Amino acid sequence: MEWASHPSAIVAPSTILASAATGVVELIERFSGDADSILGNVSIRPDDLTNPFNELRLSDFCNLFEEAARQTRNDRFGLHFGEKFEPRRLGAIGYAAISSPTLAAALRNVEIYFPAHQGQSSFGMIREDSDVFWLSYRIFDDRITNRRQDAELSMGMFLNIFREALGPSWVPLEVRFEHDAPDSAYFHEKIFGAPVQFGRRTNAFAFRRRDLDAKMPNQDPYLFSIIEPFLKTRCEIHQNPEDFATTVRNQIKLQLGDIPPSIAEIARILGVTDLSLQRQLRQHGVTFQELVNAARKELALHYLEDPDMRLTEIAHCLGYSELSAFSRAFRGWTGMSPHRYRRM
Known part of the structure; x- marks a missing residue:
């Protein structure tokens, strides 16, 4: 299952906080570029970068660095x-x-x-x-x-x-x-x-x-307690089905093994109750099994890139008890067998 928007839907531009561009003007100047020209060409004002909490269009952010690479001739x-x-x-x-x-x-x-x-x-x-x-x-x-x-x-x-x-x-x-x-x-x-x-x-x-x-050398529970509410609020404001599905799917991928993780296990990792996670899944229009299948598909494609990894081993890592079960699932995802996909 893919979480792409419906073709007829109007999707707001994706954004990124301006803090991710901290220091870009200085680097442009270091490589003898014209920062004002580069920013102007990608529709970013210098003032947009002064506040780290400003939101930039993600497309403008990406174009900023592509344009900087082009103008400074430093790919x-x-x-x-x-x-x-x-x-x-x-x-x-x-x-x-x-x-x-x-x-x-x-x-x-x-x-x-x-x-x-x-x-x-x-x-x-x-x-x-x-x-x-x-x-x-x-x-x-x-x-x-x-x-x-x-x-x-x-x-x-x-x-x-x-x-x-x-x-x-x-x-x-x-x-x-x-x-x-x-x-x-x-x-x-x-x-x-x-x-x-x-x-x-x-x-x-x-x-x-x-x-x-490894321990983080500057761990600071008090600082984290101050930052976390801000991040939670922004997540709630910007949360959409794709973001939520990605977070849950990533945790499922980490826990996949001989046996697929249960919804209770994933809820515990995310710090919520089973009922809360089930409610959020319903609100976002996805089921836990759909996310398990999506995680299995993503990992299957990843594992198949390794020619030394046997198909039976891949099936085992994805929580399938038999290779035949994995092969049936893979055919459903891609229309071909794992063996044929790997040869292609």
């Missing part, structure tokens, strides 16, 4: 921006991360409250096996097509959340981007310190399960 502009971006400069969502007790809690808080920071986008973790996880990020607003610079700066920002907890020398196991490969990936591999692949389904990087246990 790695977003990569440079994300590399130096400290989590606290993200504003409320950044402070929610660094004030959390552990890296696991930081990522969970960012995932839960990401809709308060940026609309129509997904942020979450995917478990590959008992030891390897992936942090995944993607804009799912199909109206936004210029995404390379945003993807590279965003993955750099998220990398720095990990380095806040694990130290500046920490590196992921592998990095993936959905856009096509540039002329050279040397600088990408240098900044991330890991192999980088392009043309993948989403933007993501892999890390070890033990990394999640």
Whole structure:
């Protein structure tokens, strides 16, 4: 099941808080660009960037970095921006991360409250096996097509959340981007310190399960208690079925294993009662089983990219007791068998 808007529906533009662009003018000037010209070409006023709580159109934000890359003739502009971006400069969502007790809690808080920071986008973790996880990020607003610079700066920002907890020398196991490969990936591999692949389904990087246990050095329960109401309020204002479905689906993906998680397990992880989660699912027009199926489909496509992962192992990881059950489900999703899909 996909949560795209109905073709005839009028969908409001997705937005992002201006805090995500903190320091962009200075970087443009560092690379000898004309900030006023670049901002004017993408319909952003300089004053729009002065208040971190201002909302920018996500399309304008993405175009800002694409235009900066074009005018400065630096196609790695977003990569440079994300590399130096400290989590606290993200504003409320950044402070929610660094004030959390552990890296696991930081990522969970960012995932839960990401809709308060940026609309129509997904942020979450995917478990590959008992030891390897992936942090995944993607804009799912199909109206936004210029995404390379945003993807590279965003993955750099998220990398720095990990380095806040694990130290500046920490590196992921592998990095993936959905856009096509540039002329050279040397600088990408240098900044991330890991192999980088392009043309993948989403933007993501892999890390070890033990990394999640790292303590956040600036954990501050009091600060988090101040920030959380603001983030909750913004989530309630901006919440839509896509954001809600993404949050629940991401948690289901993390818990999938021999047996699919129950609604009670997911409710406990999200900090709500079973009845509350059931009520919210009804309000958003989705069922828990639909979200389980969507999570299974997404993970199945992810696992099938690994040629060394046997189909029986994939079925087991998705909670199917038999390969035949997984094959039937996969045919329902894609119209073809897992074996044929992998060969294609």
